[in-house]
Amino acid sequence: MSALSLTFPSHHKPPGTMKSEDAKHIEYGFNEMPPPGQLLILSLQHVMLMFVSIGLAIIFAGQINGSTEFTATLVMLSMIAAGIGSIIQSAGFPYIGSGYLCPNICGPSYLSLSLSAAWVGGMPLVRGMIFLTGLVEMAFAPLVHKLKNIFPQFIVGLVVAMVGVSVIRMSVISFFGLEFRADVVRGGDIAIGAISLLVMVFSNIWGRGLVRIYCLLIGMIVGWIASFIILPEYFLKLQILKSCPMFALPVIGPEFRHISVRADMLLPFLVIAISGSLKSFGNLLAAQKASQPELKEVDYTRIRKGILADGVATALAGLLGGLAVDTSSSNIGLAGSTKVLSRWISVGAGVIFILLAFCPKVTWAMSLMPKPVLGASMIFAGCFMISAGLQEMFQETWDSRKTFTVGIALFFGLSTAFLPGLYARTPAYVQAVFTDPLPTSTVLAIILHLLINLDRTVPKMLQRIGLSTTGSGK
Numbered sequence: 001m002s003a004l005s006l007t008f009p010s011h012h013k014p015p016g017t018m019k020s021e022d023a024k025h026i027e028y029g030f031n032e033m034p035p036p037g038q039l040l041i042l043s044l045q046h047v048m049l050m051f052v053s054i055g056l057a058i059i060f061a062g063q064i065n066g067s068t069e070f071t072a073t074l075v076m077l078s079m080i081a082a083g084i085g086s087i088i089q090s091a092g093f094p095y096i097g098s099g100y101l102c103p104n105i106c107g108p109s110y111l112s113l114s115l116s117a118a119w120v121g122g123m124p125l126v127r128g129m130i131f132l133t134g135l136v137e138m139a140f141a142p143l144v145h146k147l148k149n150i151f152p153q154f155i156v157g158l159v160v161a162m163v164g165v166s167v168i169r170m171s172v173i174s175f176f177g178l179e180f181r182a183d184v185v186r187g188g189d190i191a192i193g194a195i196s197l198l199v200m201v202f203s204n205i206w207g208r209g210l211v212r213i214y215c216l217l218i219g220m221i222v223g224w225i226a227s228f229i230i231l232p233e234y235f236l237k238l239q240i241l242k243s244c245p246m247f248a249l250p251v252i253g254p255e256f257r258h259i260s261v262r263a264d265m266l267l268p269f270l271v272i273a274i275s276g277s278l279k280s281f282g283n284l285l286a287a288q289k290a291s292q293p294e295l296k297e298v299d300y301t302r303i304r305k306g307i308l309a310d311g312v313a314t315a316l317a318g319l320l321g322g323l324a325v326d327t328s329s330s331n332i333g334l335a336g337s338t339k340v341l342s343r344w345i346s347v348g349a350g351v352i353f354i355l356l357a358f359c360p361k362v363t364w365a366m367s368l369m370p371k372p373v374l375g376a377s378m379i380f381a382g383c384f385m386i387s388a389g390l391q392e393m394f395q396e397t398w399d400s401r402k403t404f405t406v407g408i409a410l411f412f413g414l415s416t417a418f419l420p421g422l423y424a425r426t427p428a429y430v431q432a433v434f435t436d437p438l439p440t441s442t443v444l445a446i447i448l449h450l451l452i453n454l455d456r457t458v459p460k461m462l463q464r465i466g467l468s469t470t471g472s473g474k
Helices: 036-063 068-090 108-150 153-165 168-175 187-206 215-230 233-243 263-291 300-320 329-338 343-356 360-367 371-393 400-418 437-452 454-464
Strands: 104-106 325-327
Touching: 036 068, 036 104, 036 108, 036 215, 036 329, 036 343, 036 360, 036 371, 068 104, 068 300, 068 325, 068 343, 068 360, 108 263, 108 300, 108 325, 108 437, 153 263, 153 329, 153 371, 153 400, 153 437, 168 371, 187 215, 187 371, 215 233, 215 329, 215 371, 233 360, 263 300, 263 325, 263 329, 263 371, 263 437, 300 325, 329 343, 329 371, 343 360, 400 437, 437 454
Parallel strands: none
Antiparallel strands: 104 325
């Protein structure tokens, strides 16, 4: 007698799937399904980190003097786009999505250029240019296989480390509770940030079972409580929630009913599209190294599908009327630090993010989370990215070629964060490369690696085409 059975993802670790020492410590592998209760809480933990980006939509609306209805609608549409993007990225569809825990958030790198477009042509132009940006990233995805021969292990490690470095500026500013350049750093904010970060770290190091898995959530809750005690103004800010409805639908005003493009905006958005693609490339590499530590070489098929999913999500954000979305470095770092890597958590976070988009009271409450708590969360997640990248870099035997490739790339990559005003005064072709630590370091490392190794690659190329005389007569 035979029985028909349906196979679902198991929350038990299948034998033989974990091959490396790192893999033995993974709580939930990227293909494993946690129990329903844990899946919900783990998804909420990632959602709380995703809420960091909602502040970008609020800042954007404030900069263009948007009404309350406009701000609420922009936040809703941005969250819906990010939620859908998270699902597409992680669900593991046949032709799109990496299948890793890699949620989408509003992309910080797109904010400045989106504001420029809004001042020139309003939301219709922002929508059109974001949609084109998504198409460019989708076109870039099939080319990722061409990078296979120019990404040795030490450059992969550099890219992963720079994913963590790229969030340093925003996380440290938030840790000290700063919103504007002239703000004074208060001792209370430092205390709140320190308490939050130490609770996260201690829960991760000394915690067992659920304490370790939920270390970020525990740290955030303790941080909230500490902020209410140390600086009661954080509690007073929540009074605004009394006027917020629990449920609301987006108000589609005239700003969201049209879409347009401008030729003179194409070049800067093309640059940011390529930069965003490289950032997603780095994030996906980091997600792969955390999820499949046993891999000896990069699986470029998953990376290509991941970049394609990110492009689709960005294009969708433009069509809906939200801000451009991007893969989240902080969430990948959280997954790596807790060793909870199930892609179903990202899918769950995407679904929750979409549902919460229609709950203004919850959305505004999360956007009012004390900045030191947010900063501590991002620092906690970023630590893993930097450390994992450095470990990957130095697994190979080191030589002077790698020293100059990595060193020069780091010098100029980090300079984009230290001296942003310098590059604003450079020619356009320089600005196209020197945009952000992650894409800048990546591009320079690739170029330097190729140039420094010309004495090795050129003879091999000549030998392949039959022009080399090396070894003749022997």
